[in-house]
Amino acid sequence: MTGSKKLGKQTYVFSRPLPILSTASVVGRKEGEGPLGEYFDEVITDPLFGEKSWEKAESKMVREAVDIALGKINASYGDLDFMFGGDLLNQLIASNFAARDLPVPFYGLFGACSTFTAALSLAGIALDGDFADKVLVTSSSHYQTAERQFRFPTELGVQRKPTAQWTVTGAGAAIIGSSGSGACLTCATVGRVVDMGITDANDMGSAMAPAATETIKQHFEDTGRTPDYYDVIATGDLGCLGKALAEEMLSELGYDMSKNYTDCGVIIFTPDQDVHAGGSGCGCSATVFAGYFYSSLLNGDYHKLLLVSTGALLSPTSTQQGESIPCIAHAVAIEKV
Amino acid sequence: MATKEKTIDQEQYKWRVQRKKPKPAVLRNTIMAFLVGGLICTLGQGVLVFFQSLGMSMKEAAGPTASVMVFLGAFLTGLGVYDDIGKVAGAGSVVPITGFANSMVSPAMEFKREGFVTGVGARMFQVAGPVLVYSTVTSIVIGIVYWLTRLWEARL
Numbered sequence: 001m002t003g004s005k006k007l008g009k010q011t012y013v014f015s016r017p018l019p020i021l022s023t024a025s026v027v028g029r030k031e032g033e034g035p036l037g038e039y040f041d042e043v044i045t046d047p048l049f050g051e052k053s054w055e056k057a058e059s060k061m062v063r064e065a066v067d068i069a070l071g072k073i074n075a076s077y078g079d080l081d082f083m084f085g086g087d088l089l090n091q092l093i094a095s096n097f098a099a100r101d102l103p104v105p106f107y108g109l110f111g112a113c114s115t116f117t118a119a120l121s122l123a124g125i126a127l128d129g130d131f132a133d134k135v136l137v138t139s140s141s142h143y144q145t146a147e148r149q150f151r152f153p154t155e156l157g158v159q160r161k162p163t164a165q166w167t168v169t170g171a172g173a174a175i176i177g178s179s180g181s182g183a184c185l186t187c188a189t190v191g192r193v194v195d196m197g198i199t200d201a202n203d204m205g206s207a208m209a210p211a212a213t214e215t216i217k218q219h220f221e222d223t224g225r226t227p228d229y230y231d232v233i234a235t236g237d238l239g240c241l242g243k244a245l246a247e248e249m250l251s252e253l254g255y256d257m258s259k260n261y262t263d264c265g266v267i268i269f270t271p272d273q274d275v276h277a278g279g280s281g282c283g284c285s286a287t288v289f290a291g292y293f294y295s296s297l298l299n300g301d302y303h304k305l306l307l308v309s310t311g312a313l314l315s316p317t318s319t320q321q322g323e324s325i326p327c328i329a330h331a332v333a334i335e336k337v
Numbered sequence: 338m339a340t341k342e343k344t345i346d347q348e349q350y351k352w353r354v355q356r357k358k359p360k361p362a363v364l365r366n367t368i369m370a371f372l373v374g375g376l377i378c379t380l381g382q383g384v385l386v387f388f389q390s391l392g393m394s395m396k397e398a399a400g401p402t403a404s405v406m407v408f409l410g411a412f413l414t415g416l417g418v419y420d421d422i423g424k425v426a427g428a429g430s431v432v433p434i435t436g437f438a439n440s441m442v443s444p445a446m447e448f449k450r451e452g453f454v455t456g457v458g459a460r461m462f463q464v465a466g467p468v469l470v471y472s473t474v475t476s477i478v479i480g481i482v483y484w485l486t487r488l489w490e491a492r493l
Contacts, residue, residue, distance in 0.1 A: 157423020
């Protein structure tokens with residue numbers, strides 16, 4: 001029956017669990033020094049990663065993450081049927097230029113910092129539809145490339161607002177297979193674009209919190225689950241303020257998030273790392289998942305995870321023209337089967 | 338929000354955010370801006386006095402003093418120190434002439450990789466440009482006002 005895998009309004013339940021076969025994370029020095037440092041596969045100390053520009057460095061981090069993820073399961077490029085990937089840069093140059101060197105059919109995605117779960121849900125759809133056997137998912141961000149594109153030159157002496165977030169330098173990759181066991185994708189709730197009228201590009205947590213709230217609420221309504229169903233519910237990069245707002249709004253809707261809710265942007269850094277409200281960027285939820293959550297699922301610390309990457313869909317042009325910030329969040333459930 | 342099924346009103350949300358938003362440390366920032374800004378200005382005064390001690394008049398010494406301060410700002414930007422000062426000092430290091438140097442040199446450094454014409458040349462005034470444009474416009478307006486008052490005085 002057409003649409004029979006759709007549950008409720010926005011949730012897609014895969015007909016079989018789709019195992020995440022391997023993940024990899026490559027991060028910058030600051031992330032490596034953070035509380036999750038030991039979980040990352042590679043920490044690069046040089047923000048240029050031996051390249052001539054930061055953009056090239058970000059691209060190289062994506063390729064590096066792909067190679068590490070493939071190496072862990074002794075697979076090669078030829079085994080991959082699709083690659084879904086994205087980043088924050090204009091025309092997705094980090095992902096597109098990384099894909100240039102990979103002989104893999106490629107879809108570039110822009111969902112701002114929500115890209116990682118957007119890619120995971122599309123990978124699930126491609127695999128569940130029997131269009132593929134192994135799908136590669138990547139997303140990346142880089143402090144310097146994002147800063148110069150969205151804000152100011154990095155050496156400009158300006159004071160950041162307490163609500164500002166620090167773009168994570170990092171690339172995450174995951175390879176998902178068509179059947180098996182382990183940590184598996186089981187369903188995905190695709191988000192709608194939500195705009196609550198926030199215009200401050202230095203306060204993306206507040207802008208994105210309603211989108212995260214909407215998607216999480218929709219996920220619970222569609223599936224009939226409650227927050228207790230999951231061991232951990234993690235938003236992508238709301239930061240301290242956005243997390244507090246999302247938690248408050250969900251609690252008003254009747255969902256008690258106080259026990260198992262966290263945010264990748266909050267846990268990737270400690271407050272003394274001078275990151276203000278926390279981490280952000282496509283690489284934030286990607287590396288925290290690929291590094292920390294995936295290994296916690298494998299070793300049994302967690303059995304059920306709802307990952308909700310959140311994206312602020314702004315551009316420097318829209319900010320200058322005084323537009324408010326439309327945001328989106330996609331949720332994927334990853335359960336140990 | 339364009340969709341009909343709004344769960345939370347935008348106005349209400351704005352209020353909700355305002356309530357939860359961490360406040361910037363205004364008192365600490367003001368004190369730091371005062372101290373660092375004052376320090377930079379004292380240093381500038383010291384340089385001015387030095388040039389005066391070489392026998393220059395106040396007017397003659399102003400030029401070389403500005404050059405020394407601009408050089409310092411540019412040099413510290415190049416060393417990657419000025420942005421760290423700015424983080425603590427805020428307006429204290431933005432407003433003095435050293436901050437002007439920082440606003441020129443930092444984009445020039447940033448966009449070197451885009452080439453000397455489309456990068457450094459085109460982007461150098463990215464931050465300082467508006468300041469230059471509007472200070473020039475203001476000086477023209479003030480000049481016209483000055484000229485008109487002189488004309489008026491001459492007729493009396």
